[in-house]
């Protein structure tokens with residue numbers, strides 16, 4: 001009798017693990033940038049559905065000192081100081097489906113425009129980046145990195161090599177489990193080069209559709225066809241900018257339905273940003289976050 005109970009408990013345990021893994025594999029992902037404006041935004045106020053593989057993308061970790069001078073691969077966190085290691089731990093313990101990531105670079109640091117630069121020695125840059133990011137990732141209990149370099153010099157071959165090797169190294173040392181890239185309208189070429197060489201270690205493409213000057217559902221579909229042809233159909237996520245550029249309002253959800261009707265699997269959605277949502281004075285604060293997650297749950301049921 002006793003062995004039987006233990007045996008039963010064992011199988012219950014194994015089945016629970018298998019079900020959890022299946023849920024994670026079939027899971028839809030939701031990604032939201034947070035912390036770029038420096039306003040004291042918190043993760044607590046963002047609605048999180050426990051059926052979604054939810055990613056907060058902390059913005060940004062930057063290879064620069066406070067004046068914007070490059071540091072040869074030594075990254076430091078510059079996201080809102082309200083996003084502490086304790087707050088990441090708290091949201092993750094409340095919601096086991098939450099992951100947190102560090103986005104690298106972004107457009108600017110205060111008034112200094114940030115750009116990719118060719119390191120004098122690629123190996124040194126990769127090694128510095130690995131060590132500094134590992135330390136940030138461990139301090140903040142993060143799960144991954146997002147690549148958001150937005151400005152490139154004319155000769156940028158080393159971008160693909162340095163970033164691709166960095167992601168590979170962080171993954172094969174189990175420092176991170178997830179990596180994403182965030183191309184926009186004018187940076188497709190270097191990101192296509194990176195994806196062509198290192199797509200195997202890149203989980204999702206957070207293409208910034210709101211930079212593509214696309215405002216109608218028909219144009220959104222054409223744009224989605226273009227971007228999925230440049231990258232991987234399964235990895236490109238539709239995206240939305242709160243109070244921003246591109247398609248706005250309910251038309252975004254109409255566009256998502258049209259993508260599905262045209263045979264695309266919507267594996268996730270990216271939103272920029274929690275900072276903007278937190279400062280809307282509408283009664284529908286965080287409406288797009290909530291409705292996007294509802295859309296993803298609806299579409300995973302069919």
Ligand SMILES: *[C@@H]1O[C@H](CO)[C@@H](O)[C@H](O)[C@H]1NC(C)=O
Nearest residue numbers: 152154155156157187189190
């Ligand atoms: C560098 O990136 C730009 C786009 O930002 C692209 O036009 C150019 O072809 C790239 N150069 C090399 C050498 O990869």
Ligand SMILES: *[C@@H]1O[C@H](CO)[C@@H](O)[C@H](O)[C@H]1NC(C)=O
Nearest residue numbers: 164165166168169170172173
């Ligand atoms: C991990 O990735 C780095 C960078 O590509 C590579 O140099 C190293 O050999 C890899 N290590 C293992 C154990 O795969």
Ligand SMILES: *[C@@H]1O[C@H](CO)[C@@H](O)[C@H](O)[C@H]1NC(C)=O
Nearest residue numbers: 243276277278279280281282
């Ligand atoms: C919030 O309200 C102020 C004052 O009524 C207005 O100027 C501003 O545009 C509003 N912002 C948003 C995001 O609705």
Ligand SMILES: *[C@@H]1O[C@H](CO)[C@@H](O)[C@H](O)[C@H]1NC(C)=O
Nearest residue numbers: 253291292293294295296298
């Ligand atoms: C999700 O499905 C419910 C029930 O069919 C529907 O009422 C709701 O509008 C759907 N939500 C979205 C965002 O598609």
